[in-house]
Amino acid sequence: QKEVEQNSGPLSVPEGAIASLNCTYSDRGSQSFFWYRQYSGKSPELIMSIYSNGDKEDGRFTAQLNKASQYVSLLIRDSQPSDSATYLCAVNRYNNNDMRFGAGTRLTVKP
């Protein structure tokens, strides 16, 4: 079983729609959860972090965490073509440096 699982995609949504990206993780001790965006040929950049169950909103982005189900998601509202990228889910325990990444979901937003 992979430690962090994501649907590899590609996920295609029309411009203006809501994109929903999902991630499950196996380590029940995980306490920190992150979403990174990676454009082709570029390095990952942090979009959101979430540490408590529930929703966390930042502009068009909403992260959702359910520790009981070991599930974290990212919603992108009013999707734009510039959101087209690979989205990486990452999880970590707070007391170590070994952050685990999923393989990423490739999102395409069509004009």
Add this chain to the structure above:
Amino acid sequence: ETGVTQTPRHLVMGMTNKKSLKCEQHLGHNAMYWYKQSAKKPLELMFVYNFKEQTENNSVPSRFSPECPNSSHLFLHLHTLQPEDSALYLCASSKRLPDRAEGNTIYFGEGSWLTVV
């Protein structure tokens, strides 16, 4: 500009060459990392340094040799690599060995694209 600078951005080397990747962070962090990213695979953690001391070595072959002279600089020395080592090598940094959930966000450099021929 993420505050983490990597050089060179692109490197082509033969299997018998010796080369080094360099990373410098300007964020005041004291934990630094090397990750490997191959096509369609998750990011793989290679090495972690915390306050210049190596704290993780995830079974990385000895042909990869890290060096951390201080909290701001990190090197990856490359020696007799194989073609399958061709990948994007990412340096990253974070504030410290985190003692709470909010303390361990990591920030990546732009990466060094390595091709072994």
